[in-house]
Amino acid sequence: MSTSKYPKLSGRFDAKSVTSIDRLLKDIFDVAIAVAQPTSRVPQFLPAPPRGRLIVIGAGKASAAMAKAVEDNWSGALEGIVVTRYGYAVPCQRIEILEASHPVPDANGLKAAEKILKRVSGLSADDMVLCLISGGGSALLPLPAEGLTLADKQEISQALLASGASISEMNCVRRHLSAIKGGRLAAACHPARVVNLIISDVPADGLHDIASGPTVADATTCADALAVLQRYAIKVPPAVSAMLESGRSESLKPNDPRLPHIETHLIATPQLALEAAARLAKEAGINAYILSDAIEGEAREVGKVMAAIARQVKRCAQPAQPFKPPCVLLSGGETTVTIRGKGRGGRNVEFLLALGVALNGEDGIFAIAGDTDGVDGQEEIAGALLRPDTLARARKHGIHPLASLANNDAHGFFQALGDSVVTGPTLTNVNDFRAIFIAAQPDNI
Incomplete structure (x- = not known):
């Protein structure tokens, strides 16, 4: 695949680079679904x-x-x-x-x-x-x-x-x-x-x-x-x-x-989908790492852990670190949500909102999370996209990220921002899909 499809995947983040990263993340989600098609x-x-x-x-x-x-x-x-x-x-x-x-x-x-x-x-x-x-x-x-x-x-x-x-x-x-x-x-x-x-x-x-x-x-x-x-x-x-x-x-x-x-x-299988996503990322010139195809646990707790991993990869170019930005961290599995609020649920979007809250606008980290069957929880929405400015945009709209998370209303949160990912019925199902894009620092490019 020509990298011209994604003209700007690193450096300082202007509108062009954000568009390229969004496109890459959506494409690797799409290819994860496509490889598991019954046809x-x-x-x-x-x-x-x-x-x-x-x-x-x-x-x-x-x-x-x-x-x-x-x-x-x-x-x-x-x-x-x-x-x-x-x-x-x-x-x-x-x-x-x-x-x-x-x-x-x-x-x-x-x-x-x-x-x-x-x-x-x-x-x-x-x-x-x-x-x-x-x-x-x-x-x-x-x-x-x-x-x-x-x-x-x-x-x-x-x-x-x-x-x-x-x-x-x-x-x-x-x-x-x-x-x-x-x-x-x-x-x-x-x-x-x-x-x-x-x-x-x-x-x-x-x-x-x-x-x-x-x-x-x-x-x-x-x-x-x-x-x-x-x-x-x-x-x-x-x-x-x-x-x-x-x-x-x-x-x-x-x-x-x-x-x-x-x-x-x-x-x-979920692993098949993750491997297809990794291949596309590598074709685009991005390092791809599959963390696991079987991650479980509370969606919001998994989000916190993934945020810590992503921040470590971005900030610390340590000799023993196996992950080198720009890269994509891929994972699958099936998290859970304990419903305590009155929101619309959705384990993938709850993971993504918790990830965003933990990252708190960290520059250079983007993510997508979705269910490969096209339905996250009971909503006809597959998942959502997260960007470094997601929380700031939400607050400008009077939406409080922590309150949305506490109310189990991540679907409402991302839908209000126009960041939901809607695929319609995908006609397959290889579980949750998560991809976190971590850009290289400008002085390391």
Whole structure:
């Protein structure tokens, strides 16, 4: 790539340099999304045709796009059904596409889960189930365990989302209150062969955590799920407590005889997206460093830590320092937000606002943070951009950064400044994406 696309990425920061840095940050976010598109990833992992029928099922924000990629690259007969988030449907000819609510489940998700279970019943050993799983599948397959209701699931889901629990903790609870997750969907496919094509949106790519693992075994227990609820003081109906205490809603374990014919492929991951972003930055003449693809913790605390790292890189040209400006620090993972205020939430924008508050206008440090599925929290906004003058501009508009952070209203903060990043449905989901650009000091250029 010619560096002429970004004519001024260092030096003293005038309007031209700010525009170039904004463009670079948006471009590396875009390429992180593009590399994980089902259109390019799915065809590489399609299995050989079975002797019997091919049934396609799936759930997640990318599942409809994955289904379309299967249809476009499969010459034989197939049929199936997948469920995706409202607004993420992609028209298919042979695979039925359903839509439901995310992140809080609804009745359409319940109906979709029931239809998927029915579609895979009565299969033979000659049949194959191609399961297309991506992030968001937990909410889109809310079929409750026997004795529970959809209302129970909705109440617990809302409480978990506001609690600050990690995605692994939330999905542990979801698996053990489900009639379809935690390997149960794979068991329903038995004795057919199951081939999973999975787009990971969780730290460390834990298969049982992606959409709460409907077609993989799970080593966690009902006791683990109960401990999560107790840890975050989440009140649940008596039926939920009784179910977990008795262990009768246990998920399927690795030695379950119904799970021997399962083949799983991770077709896109957060690391893949970060590597693509790093390549683009390097092509633009900027050093790129991937810190981690699995950062977790409170979004505002991660923002403080990243601010300290960025400031150290910018100010201290120490001999042992591995990072040399101008550079981009890249990271992924899934942070959490404990809702205490009345704002609109969003873990990526909360991270970014906390980063900005900690940097306090530090010259030469810019950032972007966004969710690769195009939805940060419950907003149809992917994330936002941060510049050295962000806090000063906010104060001129009468917006107080600390008050916005305390109210969990980072979306409102960045939207008022015109700094939101809106992608629309991206049709993929490889979790959070963060990039911090650190310019070289003028006397070091």
